Amino acid sequence: CLKFIVGIIIFSNVYNIIMQIDNSNSKPLIITGNSLGGSVATLYTLSLLEKFNFTTTKRPLCITFGSPLIGDERLQEAISNYPAWNSCFLHVVSDQDPVPRVLINNGYKPFGTFLSCSELGCSCFEDPQTILELLMAAYSGSPENQDPNKVFESYGTFVEHLNRKALYKDTTDHESLIDWTTPPLRAGIITQLAAIGLVQSQQSQKIDINSVIAKIERQEKTMAILKEQAFDPTKRLNEIKVHMAYLEQYKKLSKDKRIGYYDRYKIGSNKSDIDLEKHKKTLTCYWEYMVDQAEKRPQTEGASLRTRSLFGGTNYRRMIEPLDIADYYKAGKQDYINKGRRKHYIKLEQMLKETVRPSSGPNQMKKQNVAASLTEDSCFWAHVEEALISCKLLSSGGSSVEQKDSAKKELIEFEKYVFDLMKNYAVSSEIFLPQSSFMKWWGEYRQITGASYSSSLTNLLKNDNNYVAYANGSLEFPLNFV
Structure with a gap:
């Protein structure tokens, strides 16, 4: 642990300096580390990928030797599912090194490419589950040969041999496992395992090599199917547009009936509403998945997709x-x-705020399109419903003085909220349809406050002509809410 602590201290001391490096240099940056130092190298590479934009220059390459696993399943999934980052990590592992295997049973998971090495040769593996299987199955170390210095020297030997050997060195020791009827996938797996000495050591270590081969073969087939069936948002884009088109049509038909689609949905239970539920469910599943993937994806690289x-x-x-x-x-x-x-609504709203600058006021096009637009605050109707509840509290004889005072304050805040939306033409003109919940609120609120009550919003709402003017984009507003 002392080496790891020293590594962390060194890393902390030079971190800010290295972060000032000009990453526009065309030469690739290679970060490397041995044993626990490999963990530091991995963490540092992740920080570089998060800090810099590597879309116009080469990404760093992290090469570790005998590094323990870092991160749980969520980190593994986030990195493994994003090839641009996953390809930045190469982990070299010796069959005699115990360090890469110490955290396997503690929930730590691999990511990146693993180069498994033995005296006979080396083989590359990328599937995380296969890597976990091989880390345990291919370990040939013993308490007698765990001298850290010797293990470290063995990595130097592997690197030297890589310059002279083919990556998948064929041997004659696995001929009994391969014949002319062996499927190509299975034959390839056997050749890889033979290259790292696993086939030869099956008897001495009591390894059921056929079981190992079968597990890897099943995993490779599963991964191939998953890749083929992988969710591709661009392929489903047209389908999603069809579902949204149905909602647009539902919205239009509702308006023709002098009721907004919100209130029609809230009241109705006819066949069109049942059909709408199907489209709504499909759209929700799609965007919940998209938001979930955006959260897992490294943020710097994921910004363009977002x-x-x-x-x-x-x-x-x-x-x-x-x-x-x-x-x-x-x-x-x-x-x-x-x-x-729901969480995905909150995240989608946050993404919008992080990406789009708020406008200083409505432009002419926004005013002209207000009749067909959607209300910008997707929680608008929640505010309306809460305002209706506040009106009931004020009208109820059973409400306490404290409840009524609180309701009055909330209704004043609601007035200001609606006025600001209208002033920016950020609320759909459908709220003024006769059967809307907003107009229901206005009727109750007008009765509660009385004819003598005056405010910027109520003065506008008292004149029915203002509803038409707002829908046409020609309504003039006072500068401030009073």
């Missing part, structure tokens, strides 16, 4: 989340934003 998906994800959130809000309040629940909002 940007390309941002428009579709934002439209999805603004279209579908109101339907989840309708279900939530229809079930008699409260405080959706803090207690009921």
Whole structure:
């Protein structure tokens, strides 16, 4: 552990200096380390990949010798599923070195390419599960030959031999396992295992080589199937557009019936609403997966994909989340934003805020398209539902003074919230449809506050002509909310 601590101290001392290196140099940067130093080299390489943009220059290459595994299954999945980063790591492992194997039973997982070496030769493996199998099966060390200096020297020997040997050295010791009927995949696996001495050592170490071969063969076939069936968001893009088109049509038909799609969905249970559920479920599954993958993917490299998906994800959130809000309040629940909002909606909103700068005000095109646009805040209807609850508290004779005071404050905040959205033409004009929950709130609130009450929002809402002017993009607003 002392070597590892010293390595960490050295790493910490030079980290800030090295981070100032100009990465525009065309020469590749190679980071290497032995044993616990290999773990430090791996962590440092990950920090470089996170820090710098390597889209225009060569990525660093990390080569470790006898390094223990680092990271759990989530780190392994994040790196292994992203080839650009996974290819930056080459781990050289000797069949006599115990260090790479010490953390296998503690939940640590491999990533990158592993070059497994023995006196007979070397073979490369990339599948994480296969690597775990071989780390245990190919270990030929014993307490007598675990001298760290000798193990370290053996890596130098392997490197020298690599210059003179073919990577997969054929031998005659595995002829009994291969004949003309052996499938190519199995034959290739046997040849690889023979190159690292596993076939030859099966008797001395009591290894069931056929069992090992069968496991690796099954894993390779599984990986091939998974790659073939891998989720490709670009292939499903047209399908997703079809589902969104159905929602757009549902929204349009609802407006024609003088009711917004939010309230139609909240009230209705006809066949069109049942069909809508199917489309809604498909869209939600798709975007939950996309957000999950974006979180797992290294952020620096994943930004471009996130940007390309941002428009579709934002439209999805603004279209579908109101339907989840309708279900939530229809079930008699409260405080959706803090207690009921799904994680992927929150993440999609965060991505938008991180990528798009907020506008200083509405442009002419935004005003002209407000009638057909979606409300920018996908939680708008949750605010409306909470405002309706506050109105009930004010009207109820059973509410305490504290409850009524709190409800009044919340309604004033809601007024300001709606006014700011309208001023920026960030809320759909559908909220003014006669059967909308917003107009229901306005009717109740107007009755509670009385004719003498005046504010920037209520003054606008009292004039029905302003609804048409807003939908046309011609409504003028006072500078500040009063």
